[in-house]
Amino acid sequence: MTTFPGSPKLQKGAIIGLDPANPLASVVVFQYNPDTLTRTLTPQTTASSDTSRGEALRLKGPPEETINIDIEIDATDQLEKGDSNTVNMGIYPALSALEMLLYPKSALVIANEVLAAIGIIEIIPPEAPLTLFVWGAKRVLPVRLTSFSITEQAFDPNLNPILAKVSLGMRVLNYMDLGLPSVGGALFMAHQVVKEVMATISSVGSISSLPSTPGG
Template structure:
């Protein structure tokens, strides 16, 4: 009898919103990894149609990258296992985790309202959580949630959502967008260095193929 080895454990993607005042509010592991992930990169060049010819190939910085991803959330397994939260609330807590990435904190809203009532002229807008999109160990990216739509596909007798699909639009924040003291600045720079390494590996393999040799490089 042939025994097949157990396959490698599949890593799960995640979105993490880091908030010093509530660190557990937005740690969102994907229940199911999305089948597709759409990335768009827009080059940031210096030259224009009427620009200086010497500037045509210069870059202002990293490209603007956007990510589109659909996340499926389903309470079926939790309901079958008798999970008390799923029975009482469905997937409303999980949807709320995603939504809180684009809500200002209620405590800050209340504090600003009090300051306005007291005659404060200028109110600093509240900060969104420092948000990371995690897609494997090679891609940990600071992002901002730019658009968000939810399709609730099933509900319980109390109208709690039981199954939904969330379509997310993410804007990657690079060192062009963040100050050097922001941890996202260094995370993105590390991400670019990894990408440069990957590109070099591909170039070495391609050179070997062009020369008709047997050149290759191992990732392990």
């Protein structure tokens, strides 16, 4: 595919799972950026039926934000290039990398089961990796996957998927969820600071575009 000379390099969105035990297992760079991204923000206020007068505008924290996207994964380009992994497995590895964000690690599950069976430890639910939604340099957000739907649309002769649409629902995790000193909490705060700067730029631009008063 040709591009115009001097055209800006396209930044690709991504979903990244930060797992110290296996840093490369859950890194999925979008093959094609989604055409649309839906965000919903719900304010977190202290207002309720029994709130004292004068407290209605107080905020408990940042808004609860959800993000929904549909991404496409297609093996066509890799198959044309003769990529051996794609020829043998289709897009199964890419789908698995996304799905593993929802699975506890098998080694930990087995180890906990063995130790619990001999009475050494009590079973503690394992933690999911810190998941980041990357959408350009200004938006690197810690998220939790809340919905995950895969529609496999085409297969190779060995029934490996070669075309799929993945619908992802995510809840943004903020510093109140993760703690400000944590990696995720710090990333969210950096995101909020960038948003504050963007809002200031917008306000300054809006004020400068106002018509001047007569005689001004």
